Amino acid sequence: MASVELDGIGKKFGDVVGVATQSMTIHDGEFMVFLGPSGCGKTTTMRMIAGLLEPSEGRVLVDGEDVTYDAPKDRDIAMVFQNYGLYPHMSVGENIGYPLKVRGLSKADRKAQIQDVAERVELTQLLDRRPSALSGGQRQRVALARAIVRRPKVFLMDEPLSNLDAQLRVSMRAEIKHLQQEMGITTVYVTHDQIEALTLADRIVIMQKGVIQQLGTPEEIYNTPANLFVANFIGSPSMNLINGSLENGIFTAPGGVHVPLKDSSQKNRANVVLGIRPEDMSVCDAVGAMISGVLYNSEMTGDAVFATIDVGEARVCARGDRHLRFQKAQKVGFDLDLDYVHLFDGKSGARL
Amino acid sequence: MRDSALKWGLLAPAILISIAMLFYPIGRSFWYSLHDWNLTISPQLGPFIGLDNYVRLLTDDPQFWHSVWVSCVFSFFSVFTTIVVSMLMALLLQGSRQLEINVRSILVLAFAMSPALVGISWRFLLAPEFGAADAVIGWIFPRWADVPILADTSTAMVALVLVDVWHWAPYFMLTFIGALASLPQETIEAGQIDGAGRFRIFFGIVLPQLKGVLAIAILLKTIFSIKMLEQVITMTSGGPGSETSTVPHKVYETAFKFYDFGYAAAMAYFLAAAMLVLAMIYSRMLFGGQK
Ligand SMILES: Nc1ncnc2c1ncn2[C@@H]1O[C@H](COP(=O)(O)OP(=O)(O)OP(=O)(O)O)[C@@H](O)[C@H]1O
Ligand SMILES: [Mg+2]
Numbered sequence: 001m002a003s004v005e006l007d008g009i010g011k012k013f014g015d016v017v018g019v020a021t022q023s024m025t026i027h028d029g030e031f032m033v034f035l036g037p038s039g040c041g042k043t044t045t046m047r048m049i050a051g052l053l054e055p056s057e058g059r060v061l062v063d064g065e066d067v068t069y070d071a072p073k074d075r076d077i078a079m080v081f082q083n084y085g086l087y088p089h090m091s092v093g094e095n096i097g098y099p100l101k102v103r104g105l106s107k108a109d110r111k112a113q114i115q116d117v118a119e120r121v122e123l124t125q126l127l128d129r130r131p132s133a134l135s136g137g138q139r140q141r142v143a144l145a146r147a148i149v150r151r152p153k154v155f156l157m158d159e160p161l162s163n164l165d166a167q168l169r170v171s172m173r174a175e176i177k178h179l180q181q182e183m184g185i186t187t188v189y190v191t192h193d194q195i196e197a198l199t200l201a202d203r204i205v206i207m208q209k210g211v212i213q214q215l216g217t218p219e220e221i222y223n224t225p226a227n228l229f230v231a232n233f234i235g236s237p238s239m240n241l242i243n244g245s246l247e248n249g250i251f252t253a254p255g256g257v258h259v260p261l262k263d264s265s266q267k268n269r270a271n272v273v274l275g276i277r278p279e280d281m282s283v284c285d286a287v288g289a290m291i292s293g294v295l296y297n298s299e300m301t302g303d304a305v306f307a308t309i310d311v312g313e314a315r316v317c318a319r320g321d322r323h324l325r326f327q328k329a330q331k332v333g334f335d336l337d338l339d340y341v342h343l344f345d346g347k348s349g350a351r352l
Numbered sequence: 353m354r355d356s357a358l359k360w361g362l363l364a365p366a367i368l369i370s371i372a373m374l375f376y377p378i379g380r381s382f383w384y385s386l387h388d389w390n391l392t393i394s395p396q397l398g399p400f401i402g403l404d405n406y407v408r409l410l411t412d413d414p415q416f417w418h419s420v421w422v423s424c425v426f427s428f429f430s431v432f433t434t435i436v437v438s439m440l441m442a443l444l445l446q447g448s449r450q451l452e453i454n455v456r457s458i459l460v461l462a463f464a465m466s467p468a469l470v471g472i473s474w475r476f477l478l479a480p481e482f483g484a485a486d487a488v489i490g491w492i493f494p495r496w497a498d499v500p501i502l503a504d505t506s507t508a509m510v511a512l513v514l515v516d517v518w519h520w521a522p523y524f525m526l527t528f529i530g531a532l533a534s535l536p537q538e539t540i541e542a543g544q545i546d547g548a549g550r551f552r553i554f555f556g557i558v559l560p561q562l563k564g565v566l567a568i569a570i571l572l573k574t575i576f577s578i579k580m581l582e583q584v585i586t587m588t589s590g591g592p593g594s595e596t597s598t599v600p601h602k603v604y605e606t607a608f609k610f611y612d613f614g615y616a617a618a619m620a621y622f623l624a625a626a627m628l629v630l631a632m633i634y635s636r637m638l639f640g641g642q643k
Binding site: 050051052071072073077078079081082083084085086087088089098099102103146 | 536538539541542543544545546547548549552557560561563
């Protein structure tokens with residue numbers, strides 16, 4: 001158990017910036033998720049924590065101790081690789097026991113501990129097999145077992161579930177969360193799947209192009225996105241964003257959008273983006289609605305109906321009752337739940 | 353019917369060439385090995401003597417058995433040293449920096465040279481009177497300053513082995529670099545994370561994964577070492593005495609120095625039998641066994 005601190009850390013590959021200078025603290029026992037689109041620097045950051053990559057600047061501290069230039073083996077950190085990284089020439093049992101063997105544990109001790117973890121991840125029947133004779137999910141569990149067998153200070157996982165099918169992903173997700181909570185090991189988890197991030201994380205770091213966009217709990221990220229990138233990236237379907245202007249506490253946009261804000265102290269601005277999630281709107285009569293337009297499309301997802309309308313240049317989607325039915329080219333109105341309206345600066349994208 | 357005619361028709365040229373170039377000479381030399389035929393006596397094939405040549409070889413020729421021993425010694429040391437040296441070179445030069453790539457290309461030149469040329473070059477380099485390498489060795493190891501390296505019992509075999517290593521190591525280095533590059537990088541990183549040091553990672557994780565490549569390399573090099581002839585002829589002529597006379601050299605001498613063709617053919621067949629076994633193991637490893 002340990003805390004991890006990244007202090008002004010950055011990585012350049014020649015002229016390419018992999019990760020821009022940034023700092024963060026991962027608390028003891030915390031489940032931290034790095035989330036972001038492909039190429040944003042998640043893996044790079046994680047590899048610097050592991051010691052597989054030397055940062056171009058800054059320091060890595062584990063429990064307050066500077067380990068920036070320590071070899072991976074001296075950091076007491078375990079890692080689960082995207083392609084598992086199992087040793088093909090060893091049996092499942094030997095794979096799991098390898099970290100213990102390296103540490104000089106006797107065969108009997110190793111056996112007991114291997115048995116113990118194997119039970120946790122339900123691998124007891126497979127200990128004598130080679131990794132090549134396992135399914136993807138089973139390999140994943142071996143990698144997990146090898147990582148937890150020595151109870152490391154920190155646990156790193158780089159997209160561990162990305163090679164699994166959807167169903168298995170859900171069950172392994174629960175398994176990982178359960179294991180982490182039970183063992184209380186500080187964990188850093190990389191993914192580009194927002195559902196994975198939101199369900200697993202104590203806190204989430206959202207990155208883009210090597211820069212941290214927001215660091216916060218899943219609730220914070222979802223309910224108060226720090227900028228347009230985060231607002232757009234999190235949520236499915238994603239948040240509606242409407243360009244308009246703000247005057248006397250009222251947001252207006254082309255197409256007759258007219259939203260009286262709850263917080264009337266906002267000063268007037270010519271270039272503002274209003275954000276509202278589909279589930280924070282209700283479908284109503286077109287006459288007198290805050291937003292109204294011609295129906296573009298409606299989708300039944302089983303538990304709800306998503307209606308999309310054209311408003312000026314924008315296309316706005318709202319989640320409605322599953323019994324709602326629409327006609328072609330019907331005029332539809334949306335009312336906004338004013339508690340969940342987000343405003344962003346049109347130029348910088350920052351939250352207002 | 354037509355299909356099969358077409359099949360044989362297409363195969364015919366290859367089969368005919370094989371018969372003319374491969375099976376006919378092989379069969380013919382086997383026929384010679386059953387005769388007492390010495391060119392100094394007659395250009396005509398001598399009398400048929402059945403397996404007498406083979407009996408003489410196996411029971412009554414200590415010189416031949418000496419050459420078998422020489423071949424074994426040479427092969428063992430040249431295989432072992434070549435594999436170890438080429439593996440070290442591969443580990444050192446596996447990266448993709450410009451320097452590594454350049455060094456690799458230069459080293460491969462040694463392999464690109466014909467074996468006879470290698471032998472002659474080294475014979476000059478090691479010549480006591482004017483050889484550059486001989487001078488350098490004498491300078492570094494004063495003990496050997498006055499030793500004629502290729503003519504001394506204690507050094508001729510060493511020189512032969514080392515020149516062979518010099519010749520072959522780059523080739524196996526390339527093989528091993530390829531094998532190292534195809535190794536899943538994650539297993540090595542997993543090893544680092546799991547706490548293994550450099551040596552442990554090499555011997556515990558890298559080497560076991562190279563087992564197949566290594567086995568094939570060892571077998572191939574054994575075959576190459578056993579049939580090596582050019583350097584013996586050009587560097588030592590089997591000397592001093594017969595200290596470096598390997599089996600192929602013995603065959604060569606018997607046939608083209610003493611013109612004892614029948615007996616030389618029998619020797620060659622003995623060698624061929626050994627090679628056949630190795631070649632079969634080799635192809636079994638390459639094409640079979642992938643369960
Ligand atoms: N060895 C390298 N040499 C040069 N550039 C690199 C190297 N490794 C990573 N990069 C660059 O650094 C940036 C961050 O890469 P990184 O692997 O951390 O992305 P990621 O967030 O893990 O993406 P993904 O979700 O696709 O795995 C990318 O632009 C990438 O091209
Ligand atoms: Mg990555």
